[in-house]
């Protein structure tokens with residue numbers, strides 16, 4: 119590992135230029151560096167917090183560690199002969215201790231060692247663009263180090279949580295996803311604002327770990343970007359678990375008079391809710407406000423618009439990969455973009471052919487057509503591609519085919535009284551699938567079959583020959599195809 123070594127307050131210029139400089143060592147920056155190194159390009163990576171990024175320490179990993187026992191218990195409670203054995207509460211302290219293990223106790227030695235292993239030089243500090251192909255790193259001790267890039271700078275700085283600017287919000291010290299994933303105890307009462315993925319996952323986790331959760335939704339339901347039945351099934355299960363869900367309400371003010379005391383949440387219908395903590399799960403903003411974008415003619419604080427090779431429009435050297443380009447705010451999709459962008463940087467550096475045609479080696483085409491996502495709630499929700507509403511908005515001639523998952527033999531064996539639903543959105547002109555959504559216990563691992571069908575544009579006539587094993591939940595594929603064929 120290389121560190122910035124200049125005297126405090128001084129600026130030093132790095133030795134020879136690197137081929138590639140990556141700003142941000144989250145999952146995406148790590149993978150851009152890996153691909154660049156694999157192509158033989160010298161690579162520097164700049165990280166201001168922990169190598170591994172939001173995903174490893176305050177997002178995917180800790181949230182799933184909190185959710186796993188909650189969902190496993192809900193599943194077990196639906197198995198005859200097992201349910202009585204899992205009636206009691208979870209051991210919250212043990213769950214939190216396991217979460218701490220999964221985050222390596224918020225230490226990044228393992229991930230730094232991995233980057234060392236791929237041969238990238240790691241610079242600790244905040245990276246800022248100070249001109250074309252130039253990044254200045256300010257180390258924690260204030261020293262500055264200037265890096266130059268021969269071929270590419272890749273911005274992989276991710277996002278931060280957005281907290282609405284409401285009266286009293288700063289004094290109330292609300293939770294964002296960071297506190298919700300790293301808290302060392304379950305609050306007695308937790309208000310969650312926002313019914314997107316973070317809101318429903320964290321409501322599920324903390325309700326299961328012993329908090330009394332109230333979910334405040336300004337719209338009509340949960341998970342508004344997905345098929346409507348997904349949010350309805352999750353809302354039913356959250357309600358049965360004891361959470362309160364209030365739709366059509368907005369928070370107007372938050373008050374916490376005593377720093378150790380309760381928080382009062384004022385609502386636009388004149389009512390209020392009292393709680394011990396309030397979590398704002400109200401979306402994300404790009405971490406580009408302090409990135410020196412103005413030095414290269416771009417707007418500070420903006421999402422970085424890129425082409426399909428993840429190159430920022432109007433430049434031939436600047437790439438923006440992962441959350442920061444706003445294409446698909448998911449770890450696996452950002453890592454896919456990193457593989458594409460890394461290959462494109464290497465091809466352009468070597469003046470080799472660049473294939474940015476749809477589904478080409480240097481085009482992140484799946485971002486438009488086949489983004490998979492699993493929401494790890496009870497029940498799980500898994501989707502890929504377009505919803506019916508999205509396909510209709512795009513002007514496609516489509517038909518939605520639905521099936522009650524509870525009627526599949528494998529689902530009945532999985533859980534007593536299994537509740538769930540599946541939908542495939544069929545492109546009637548090409549007879550391929552544009553999107554698939556499953557909502558039900560244990561369906562997360564089913565998703566990749568749908569991703570292959572959608573990304574592969576597998577004709578329905580051929581899917582008919584992909585025979586699901588009996589008696590698994592995946593037999594829903596057969597039922598969907600039979601329903602389509604009438």
Ligand SMILES: Cc1cc2nc3c(=O)[nH]c(=O)nc-3n(C[C@H](O)[C@H](O)[C@H](O)COP(=O)(O)OP(=O)(O)OC[C@H]3O[C@@H](n4cnc5c(N)ncnc54)[C@H](O)[C@@H]3O)c2cc1C
Pocket residue numbers: 141142143144145146147164165166167168169170171172173174176177178179181182243244245246274275276277295299316405408409439440441442446447448449450451452
């Ligand atoms: C609660 C929660 C749960 C989630 N769960 C999932 C999930 O289950 N599955 C999934 O696919 N996605 C999930 N996501 C989304 C996922 O976390 C992001 O898509 C992913 O982290 C994006 O990776 P990234 O590398 O683009 O950005 P990040 O992970 O945000 O990493 C960016 C890195 O850049 C660094 N950085 C920022 N600015 C600078 C700078 N100027 N100089 C140097 N370094 C800088 C940051 O410190 C950080 O380490 C979740 C998100 C949240 C909030």
Ligand SMILES: NC(=O)c1ccc[n+]([C@@H]2O[C@H](COP(=O)([O-])OP(=O)(O)OC[C@H]3O[C@@H](n4cnc5c(N)ncnc54)[C@H](O)[C@@H]3O)[C@@H](O)[C@H]2O)c1
Pocket residue numbers: 282311312313314315316317319334335336337342368369399400401402446447448491492493494
């Ligand atoms: N399992 C997963 O894959 C997973 C888990 C968590 C997060 N993520 C990703 O992280 C990203 C961020 O998730 P998120 O849930 O923070 O964002 P989101 O955009 O999905 O949801 C935010 C919700 O908050 C609502 N909202 C915004 N401002 C509000 C306000 N002032 N008052 C009330 N409600 C308000 C929005 O209408 C929206 O429904 C998403 O893109 C998501 O895909 C993925």
